[in-house]
Amino acid sequence: MGETMKIKGSWLAIFSFLLGLFSFAVRALPQAKPIELSYSIFFPATHKQTLLATEWAKEIEKRTGGRVKITLFPGGTLTPANKCYDGVEKGLSDLGMSVLAYTRGRFPLTEVIDLPLGYKTGLQATRLINAYYQKFQPEELNTVRVMYLHAHGPGLLHTKKPVRTLEDLKGLKIRCTGLAAKIVTSLGGVPVAMPMGETYDALSRGVVDGSLAPMESLEGWKWGEVVKNTTVSRAVAYTTGFFVVMNKDRWASLPADIQKVIEQVNQEWIDKSGKVWDEIDRSGQVFAAKLGNSFYTLPASEDEKWQAAVRPILDEYVKSMKEKGLPGEEALKFCLDQLKKAK
Numbered sequence: 001m002g003e004t005m006k007i008k009g010s011w012l013a014i015f016s017f018l019l020g021l022f023s024f025a026v027r028a029l030p031q032a033k034p035i036e037l038s039y040s041i042f043f044p045a046t047h048k049q050t051l052l053a054t055e056w057a058k059e060i061e062k063r064t065g066g067r068v069k070i071t072l073f074p075g076g077t078l079t080p081a082n083k084c085y086d087g088v089e090k091g092l093s094d095l096g097m098s099v100l101a102y103t104r105g106r107f108p109l110t111e112v113i114d115l116p117l118g119y120k121t122g123l124q125a126t127r128l129i130n131a132y133y134q135k136f137q138p139e140e141l142n143t144v145r146v147m148y149l150h151a152h153g154p155g156l157l158h159t160k161k162p163v164r165t166l167e168d169l170k171g172l173k174i175r176c177t178g179l180a181a182k183i184v185t186s187l188g189g190v191p192v193a194m195p196m197g198e199t200y201d202a203l204s205r206g207v208v209d210g211s212l213a214p215m216e217s218l219e220g221w222k223w224g225e226v227v228k229n230t231t232v233s234r235a236v237a238y239t240t241g242f243f244v245v246m247n248k249d250r251w252a253s254l255p256a257d258i259q260k261v262i263e264q265v266n267q268e269w270i271d272k273s274g275k276v277w278d279e280i281d282r283s284g285q286v287f288a289a290k291l292g293n294s295f296y297t298l299p300a301s302e303d304e305k306w307q308a309a310v311r312p313i314l315d316e317y318v319k320s321m322k323e324k325g326l327p328g329e330e331a332l333k334f335c336l337d338q339l340k341k342a343k
Contacts, residue, residue, distance in 0.1 A: 034069040035254065037246075040093035042081035042197075045074040047220050048280045049273070053097060053244075056269050063261045070095065081195055085243065089143050094250045100241045101178020102195070107241075108324060109138045112331040113151060114179040115317060116236040116310045117339055122153035122214070122277025124342045125239040130270050131338055136331060145251040147244040148266040150273035152214040153281040154237035155180065158227045159210030160203065164296055166305055175199050175211035179313075183238060184212065186310045196221055203227060212238075215288075216280035224288035232297040235307040244269075 039057060043050040050072070057070035079087030084098035085106075100107045101114055113129045129149045133141070163169050170188040181191035192208050196217070202208045203226040210227060211217070218224035244266075251259070285295065298306065314332060321328020 032067070034067055035258070037068065037070045037094040037250070038078065039070050039072045039095040039097070040076075040078040040084050040087055041072060041074045041097045042076040042084060042099075042195075043074060043097075044220075047074075048216075048276050049097075050074045052269070052272060052276050056265060059265050059268075060262055063265065064258055068258060068262075076197070081197070085144070085245065088245050088247050091247050091250070093247075095147070095244070095246050097242060097244045099177065100243055101180070104178045107138070107140045109136065109140060109321060109326045109328065109331055110241060111179050112317065112328065112335055113241040114238055115314055115332070115335075116183050116238040116307075117314075117335060118235050118307075119151075119154045119237045119239045119339070120234065120342075121274070122151065122239075122281060123271065123274030124339065125151035125153065126270060126274030126277065127342070128335060128338050129239075129241050132331065132335060135334060136327065141243075141245075143248065144245040145248050147246055147262070148270050148273070149244070150242045150270065150277070151239040152242075153216065153239070153277045154232075154234065155212050155214055155239055156233070156237065157210060157212055157231040158218065158223055159229050159231065160206075160227055161209070162229045162294070162296065163210070163231045164298070165302060166309065172209040173207070175202060175208045177212075177240065180212045180238060180240070182313050182316075183236065183310055186313055187236075187306060188309075199223065200226060214239075214277065214281055215284040216277065218284040218293070219287035220280060220284065224284070224291050224293055228293050230285075230288070230293065230295045232295060233303055233306045234297075235303045236310050 039053065041050055041053055054072055057072060060068050060070060073093070078093050079096065081098045082102040084096040085103060087093050088096040100110055113132060119125045129151045133146065133149055157163060157174070159172065163172070166188055172189045173192050174184045174189040175192050175194045176184050177193065181193060184191040194202060194208070199211055200222055203211065203223060211223065215230070318328045318332055321331070
């Protein structure tokens with residue numbers, strides 16, 4: 001009996017030794033190198049949308065157990081805002097976030113999102129652009145893999161001097177982007193195409209008299225320091241569509257389980273992005289109000305005038321899409337119906 005116990009003890013000791021040796025060998029093996037992805041963003045590093053994109057990247061890294069590592073390049077340091085989409089297509093960056101309207105005419109059907117449809121919140125606009133994408137699957141976005149889309153809160157007029165009527169706006173030089181140029185023209189202003197990063201200086205030096213943008217720009221881009229007035233016209237409030245896309249070949253190279261994780265995170269980030277737009281809109285208004293800025297909401301009678309002035313833009317969109325063989329009328333109706341449901 002004693003001899004048997006000794007043999008068992010010896011085997012147990014040998015097994016423990018071998019198990020320890022195996023564990024050491026496994027730890028000593030080089031760990032698989034993570035998949036590294038580059039992400040180009042034009043927003044400044046401190047902007048809330050950059051911070052949210054950073055959280056998106058960290059969430060993917062966490063859920064893949066560190067198998068994916070995403071490095072952000074904010075402030076347009078990897079590719080400038082108007083070259084971001086091209087950069088993703090060509091593989092200059094694996095991922096990119098920027099504004100669809102920075103390459104005007106390249107995404108014609110999706111311009112429906114930027115029309116002055118009377119948006120009320122960034123969450124509403126963000127949900128709409130993703131619903132539109134899922135329904136119409138526009139070919140114009142087929143050259144990349146769309147992660148998700150988002151859109152800012154109500155685009156409003158911010159000016160150096162008060163604007164309370166269409167007559168006040170006539171002849172003013174207004175910085176704008178993409179389709180917003182047509183809004184400025186329809187309202188009697190003079191559109192000046194300019195990226196966000198150049199606008200603060202242009203406003204401070206009087207190169208432009210104002211700009212169209214959501215409330216968040218008053219703080220996020222510090223415009224509240226160089227404009228003193230915001231005109232709120234809810235009836236013609238527009239938005240601007242943003243893309244988060246990945247290079248198609250890079251996406252195809254990812255293992256299926258990692259693709260699934262990314263798609264799950266993408267879905268969660270749709271509402272997160274919309275809610276952040278609303279959060280920073282509120283913060284932007286508070287920031288500007290503390291600087292003494294004023295906010296003027298157009299009365300219904302004046303708001304109707306502004307709405308009538310921009311109505312031809314919607315008609316022109318439908319006509320233009322028809323000429324291109326695209327379902328513009330259906331897209332516009334879909335968006336208007338969705339916005340009514342969201343009220």
